[in-house]
Amino acid sequence: MTEKHVKDLLMEHFMNPRNVGDMAEADGVGDVGNPLCGDIVRLFIKVKGNKVEKATFKTFGCRAAIATSSLLTEMLPGKTIDDALKITEKDMLNRLGDLPPLKRHCGKLAELALQAALGDYFAKSRGDNHLSEEVARRIRDPREWSAAIAEEDAATVQPL
Numbered sequence: 001m002t003e004k005h006v007k008d009l010l011m012e013h014f015m016n017p018r019n020v021g022d023m024a025e026a027d028g029v030g031d032v033g034n035p036l037c038g039d040i041v042r043l044f045i046k047v048k049g050n051k052v053e054k055a056t057f058k059t060f061g062c063r064a065a066i067a068t069s070s071l072l073t074e075m076l077p078g079k080t081i082d083d084a085l086k087i088t089e090k091d092m093l094n095r096l097g098d099l100p101p102l103k104r105h106c107g108k109l110a111e112l113a114l115q116a117a118l119g120d121y122f123a124k125s126r127g128d129n130h131l132s133e134e135v136a137r138r139i140r141d142p143r144e145w146s147a148a149i150a151e152e153d154a155a156t157v158q159p160l
């Protein structure tokens with residue numbers, strides 16, 4: 001996949017983000033913010049049976065954060081809860097054809113927003129808030145973000 005393709009797909013999702021907005025009666029809502037850059041993502045999921053039926057988002061952040069949030073809402077419908085839990089920033093970056101090192105951590109926001117939304121779903125539907133607490137810990141833990149942006153230290157490319 002060429003760098004031009006990556007930029008085209010990234011810009012396509014940034015200029016025409018899918019599934020933007022609040023969701024009435026969402027089954028799970030995940031809020032996360034990157035304390036290092038200030039970007040925030042709110043993800044809403046609707047669950048039917050054991051599958052994610054629909055996802056929407058609101059992101060205040062960089063192009064990569066908006067693009068990965070948009071992409072995630074396209075990846076989720078039809079996924080079982082178990083499969084949704086396995087989605088990581090790397091899955092999103094693989095679809096985007098990877099991003100320059102300086103922007104790779106931006107997908108971490110979407111990943112954590114998804115886990116927070118699933119944690120909220122578990123807490124509401126099963127009374128189990130273990131995942132919510134784990135995600136809250138990870139969001140608060142500066143090491144999570146440090147790990148996500150560790151590659152930046154050695155990066156020599158320009159951000160998109």
Ligand code: FES
Nearest residue numbers: 037039062065106
């Ligand atoms: Fe903050 Fe992209 S620069 S998430």
